[in-house]
Amino acid sequence: MIVVLALVLVVVTTVVLQIKPPTDTSKKLESIIPIYKVENDAVVSKNGDITIAFQLHLPEIFTLSPEELDAIHHAWVKAMRILPIGTILHKQDWYVDMAYKGNFNKEDHTFLSYASEKYFHERPYLDHSCYLMLTLPAKGRRPASSVLSNLLRNSFVPPQALNPAIYQHFLDKAGQFEKLITASGVIRSSKLSTADYIGDERKAGVLERYLFLAPGGKAPEIKDITFKPDLRIGENHCQLYTLGDVENLPSVCSPKIQNEKYSTDKTKFFVGFASPVGQLLSCNHIYNQYVVIQDPLKETKQLEAKRRRMQSLSNYSRENSISRDAANDFLNEAISEQRQFVRAHFNILAWSDDAGEVKDLRNKVATSLTQMNVVPSLEIKGAPQLFWAGMPGNAADLPMNETFSTFSEQAICFFNQESSAETSIAPVGIRLADRITGKPLFVDLDLAPRANGVIQNLNRVILGPSGSGKSFFTNAYMRSCYEQGAHVVIIDVGHSYSGLCSLVNGYYFTYEEKNPIRFNPFYISVGDTLDTEKKESIKTLLLALWKKDTEIFKRSEYVALSNALTAYYVYLDANATVFPCFNTFYEFFRDDYAAILEAEKVHQRDFDINNFLFVMKPYYVGGEFDYLLNATENLNLLEQRFIVFELDNIKDNQVLFTAATITVMQLYINKMRKLKGIRKVILIEEAWKALMKEGFAEYIKYLYKTVRKFYGEAIVVSQEADDMIASPIVKQAIINNSDTKILLDQSKYQNKFDQIQELLGLSDKEKALILSMNKANEQGRKYKEVFISLGGTVSKVYRTEVSPQEYYTYTTEQTEKTKVQQLAAIHGSMEKGIQAIVRAA
Structure with a gap:
């Protein structure tokens, strides 16, 4: 034809x-x-x-x-x-x-x-x-x-x-x-x-x-x-x-x-x-x-x-x-x-x-x-x-x-061999911008790279010094994950995510004198069940608060606590008016379970109930930490899709920090195992350095090797390259099990970048890309560049450029954050407060 x-x-x-x-x-x-x-x-x-x-x-x-x-x-x-x-x-x-x-x-x-x-x-x-x-x-x-x-x-x-x-x-x-x-x-x-x-x-x-x-x-x-x-x-x-x-x-x-x-x-x-x-x-x-x-x-x-x-x-x-x-x-x-x-x-x-x-x-x-x-x-x-x-x-x-x-x-x-940046059509990823023109692009960090064999897991390492735009990128990425249906858990120091958490009506756990941090590990939220995982998490927490790091608990003590928890939840089923929390558990333990132990003739050498009640009394009504395990709000942790644990004010408090870290560990594992087919993201900001001191290292090792099987992704953020180089946990557990490396402006480390290159396993091409960031930014535009390497084979630099509304949501400048919070209180919501400050700008 x-x-x-x-x-x-x-x-x-x-x-x-x-x-x-x-x-x-x-x-x-x-x-x-x-x-x-x-x-x-x-x-x-x-x-x-x-x-x-x-x-x-x-x-x-x-x-x-x-x-x-x-x-x-x-x-x-x-x-x-x-x-x-x-x-x-x-x-x-x-x-x-x-x-x-x-x-x-x-x-x-x-x-x-x-x-x-x-x-x-x-x-x-x-x-x-x-x-x-x-x-x-x-x-x-x-x-x-x-x-x-x-x-x-x-x-x-x-x-x-x-x-x-x-x-x-x-x-x-x-x-x-x-x-x-x-x-x-x-x-x-x-x-x-x-x-x-x-x-x-x-x-x-x-x-x-x-x-x-x-x-x-x-x-x-x-x-x-x-x-x-x-x-x-x-x-x-x-x-x-x-x-x-x-x-x-x-x-x-x-x-x-x-x-x-x-x-x-x-x-x-x-x-x-x-x-x-x-x-x-x-x-x-x-x-x-x-x-x-x-x-x-x-x-x-x-x-x-x-x-x-x-x-x-x-x-x-x-x-x-x-x-x-x-x-x-x-x-x-x-x-x-x-x-x-x-x-x-x-x-x-x-x-x-x-x-x-x-x-x-x-x-x-x-x-x-x-x-x-x-x-x-x-x-x-x-x-x-x-x-x-x-x-x-x-x-x-x-x-x-x-x-x-x-x-x-x-x-x-003389042939032209290069083209402009392409946007992805995948439903998951992050919105960034083309390096030359600033055209918005959707960057797929998940589906296509895994389907093409570029990456084998979704774990990420993010490295960027102060002022490099790290907070803006991580906020933008966490927002993208949340809007695409993922469950997001963030461990932070520095209140970098308070604005975003407030905007999406997430749970924000932080410590203030007038409003101390509160948890309730005994509460079973909608969609959750009292399974072995739940009981193990409560036992782990109780043992950590009862025994010092140097003390070894006996098998009989472990069994006694396990039996006590089982009996407690039977008691709750029979008494619907009793609210599950540490206070009611303590009372049940003191009154009902003590009688059970006496009837069963359990010797004090096998389980010293008086010692347990004495050591745990500070967490009971009237005690120094009576708020810690008796929360009555923010209880639906399994179904809540955006949760931030701000640990800056408690990282030096042995009791509070231990309770918070164990709660975070068990929360994410619970989500990981029970939310099938749903993406789960855990972001560990600079808090990882404090976490390493408290036995959190083994958990991170386990996490980075396991989350892949449960459609999860673990992300660690670090500000100083020396911290990553000095930490064997980061090097062995995190970097080796992270197929995605994300770096922001490294110009201050230019003279010692060879160490970072060796640590992250970067090629010479990637090194040249990283050190080229922010060297020729478009005049009149306010943005920072970010380098993303997928599996060491696909490496690109993008702009992290955001709208004024996003800027005031993500900002970490104290004066700007305070102004946004004040306007949010006046206008009745975070969204209206941000709009007000944008109009006035």
Whole structure:
């Protein structure tokens, strides 16, 4: 079935393509368009050229190591060797200014997520798409030249263009080429279909998109195309810069180039050689890359003739002698290294709909080319022919006098190998922002990495000194986990999560003189049961409060407590008015259970009930700690999805700290075992250092090795790298069982980062990424950058940029926190208090 390029030919019947001065007659595009038909997902030109195209998905910029950039370059070189002689490889990278469109359906959002959506609405970013087109020119086709444009020449389709055998052979070669460049998995591709070429009334195809410079995914819009006095497409003023003259090109090239802004004294930060004219060129532009496969015998013959000619003229001019030596070196390298002869051309088509921005546009493009050591060359006379050759399927009309001879290795150095950051479609993760533009991205730290085998567990280590933005990142991540249905338990010192906890109506356990910390391990909340796990947790707590660390309890004492708990809950079932807490347990133990022990003739040496009652009396009514185990609120710990234990004020109090840590341990284990199919997160902030002193180390070891089996994730946060290095527990239990490493600004540790690198098992690529953070932040924006490594194989840097509402929720500045709390009290809720302070700011 033949599908003619109907849409283009219909919608452009009123389009005027001026190819001469305005005084001359203009032409209709339909009368000169070089495309004959689109058939079997391929384009056939009126000259008989066949084009097969792919859309490429390139790796994200700033994520490739020098070795990976070299590997991609090698893959292109290898793939290019299988293309037939005469094939034209046309790679076209589109960069279009776009604006993020927020979703303002409040049913899809919480207070903070809606605020974030409004904050990022209309945030400009550069949208990238890449197309690879392989063109097989018709046999015997006359090479194009800028002297005579094919726009003015009528053509008829040669019979061989309709030969299915020729098409099938070329299709096979194109398929082999695609497999070779995507074999490593770094580059993904998809073959363009007929619909992709011609589009429809809702979406422009690649042909219409190029002719009218239409944004991707938009409906086709008819525009005039004018070449004189300047190149204009509709309202867009265009500038065309070329890299087609050897004299204007750098003396050396490489697959990579050092980015000075992100490099340090200790590390070199590399990007692709062509990145300055790719993702780093912040304007609307198309980067066209052409490589024409040459006949090696013919090229060698021509170069030998040139060498002999220069040899004969070398006595007359030093330039001739230099040209002779260059030709000789070129031939020697071609033969000794088995190089592939190609002709290459590169150009940048930049545009703006504002005539006043044309000067700035020229400066941006010229600066980017200068970064590649390329002399900028603005094309004027040859612009129409080069623009026409850039049309998908018309690469054979590239003027050969605009190309230069080289080897495929050198030509591919000028290929753009990187793309913009991609957002995840997974339902779990955290919202961050693109490092270059600030476009909001959803970063999946769970589903896709596990499905792809990148990580084996969800445990994380977060390292960031004071002022690095650590609290903002951890608050944002905990909020994301909560909003996505996870149960969150946080052990904190410093009140970093009080704002978020208040906003989501979570439980906040902290110690104040007027409102001391309270628990109730005896209460069985809705959804919980008195199982072995529950009884063991209460026994562990009672033994810890009864016996010193140096005292060893007897088996008979353990049994006595176990029997007492069983009898107590039988007693509660029979007396519904009795509230379960330590007070009623103590009374039951003193009155009822004492009688049971006496009836059973239990000797004092086996269980000293008087000693137990005496030691535990401070936790009973009227005792020093009578509040500790008798809470009457915040009791539904199993079902509550956001719980914070603030231990800063009790970390030096043996009794309170012991009770709190045991409660946290048993709470999370209870959630871990009973909440099946639900994600459970435990975040241990700087408290882990105090916890290590109180026997919490073994629990953390157990936790990090076990949570994976229960859909749980354990996260440890540390401020000082020395603390992590000095702690064997952190090194052996936590780091070795954490597949995700998250680091914030480490510039203060730059001179001793080798220790951190060794501790965390970071690669040199990751080291360069980490030390590049916050070195070139966008002016006028307030944010910090964060480095995330998944399994040591996927490593990226993002912005942690938040809305004002999120900022005042997460802030740890005491004056700001106090002001938010005061306004929350005045207006009746945390949300209204935050809105008030944002309006007043």
